[in-house]
Amino acid sequence: MAAQQWDVESVAAELLACEDERRDRVKFTDEWPELDVATGYEIQDLTLAKRLERGEKLIGVKLGLTSRAKQQRMGVDTPFVAWLTDAMILPAGDPVPQDALIHPRIEPELVFVMGERLEGPGVTGAQAMAAVAAVHGGAEVIDSRYKDFKFAAGDVIADNASSGAFVTGGLGLAPSEVDLSLEAVLVEVDGEVVDSATGAAVQGHPGEALALAANDLATRGHAIEAGWVVLTGGMTDAVFAPPGSSVACHFSNLGSVFISGGTKGDA
Template sequence: MALTDPSAMARALYDARRDRAPIPPFTDSDPSLTMSDGYAIQQELVRLLLADGDQVIGHKVGATSEAMQRLIGLDSPDYGPVLGSTLHHDGDTLALDRFIAPKIEAEIGFVLGDRLRGPGVTVDDARSAIAGAVAAMEIVDSRIADWRIRLADTVADLASNGAVALSCQVVPLAGIDPRDIAMTLSRDGEVIDSGKGAAALGDPVAVLAWLANTLGEAGVCLEPGHLILTGALHAAVPLAPGDTFRADFGPLGAVTLHVADIDRTAEDRR
């Protein structure tokens, strides 16, 4: 039976996250769902998660490359919250029992030092508000079965955000142009992909300005201390038990994430 209201759709996603059981795409039942519909569902889902005691510590921006926009039918990026319960640090071990079909993406993260409120935020304004940058790896996940997402599905599902791992040091941007930052991604010591900061909308700082202006139209501010993930610099890579990933961002340093050898949920079922 098709879900016909944002609250019911949000509850379905909430249950899928909790039970680690994917659901069919909403757009299968209602292909007319729009990006605005997706954000209405996202807002309801965030309310449910905050009621459980979680908190919003920042935002992620997705589909910041032209290739990804073409893939899911976008002509602009999308966004979702970063939740405190999903934060990991350099060297942490990630258990897969919280995810359904996780993949990893390396991207530049910014930590804000000043408040940003759009509309009207320029790239210069955005850069001035940044306290520093961090090396980041986002774990994207889909509560939609088999990643069969269309625009409204991924927006509703927190822009497919699952978790994030950050380097330990926040690096000031003085003398650093984020567009020129080169990233290499390794798995178990072997380089498997690379990218440059300019892959994110031409300039990761422009991503921040876009987000501030987009949220500002809805009356939402970016606050000091907020983490902003600016978009993948390469194609997403699936995770498997026992993997170790390392993303090196040159002047920003590196971040390493280990994937637990055993899926605890699978072990518990035995």
């Protein structure tokens, strides 16, 4: 039987099928070594178009692998930008949607709500922060369509930087009210603290991650729009979120975010 010949269209279709069917697979670069960063973004934009065609709404962007801890774990050395749609929102208090995800993990995030449009190139961290209306604590429930979260850069970019779901904490502060480089988080799993970090883990300051996103998107003809949500990247390594587990992210000034692993029957 001939090996599958992959291209942008077929990889986009396969990734969405894996997501819909809760099915993981080996990374595409094993079969298509030419899947590089630029091609990964082509696939990512095509999957976004397909999401919008089926009724999802674009609401923001997320950064992936902005912390050294995440880069080292995943064996890559640069952050990625990906899309957020309204289908990825996890309402506060809802459990991890186990029946919709393959192998979810949870990581704490500093989340921006944009007050103004932010368009690169050349955006600085200070300019990026001036466009932010509010900052929240939050958490992303990452997932991957690849077995064991094993992928190369092109693979993970194509896979929308391991998007799954995200929850935003209810407390929002103006950026001037909190020193984001010093904002700390403690991550608890089943009542035990397993990790901690500060905002400095995210590119030195999450505003730098926001600037990176704006400048990266500009190379692809996009901007960060007013009203959008921006997930600035995991502050710590991600923790597993199996059914029956309980994860809490306690921020020093931005409140706490609690996520139950739920049960296998959660839709």
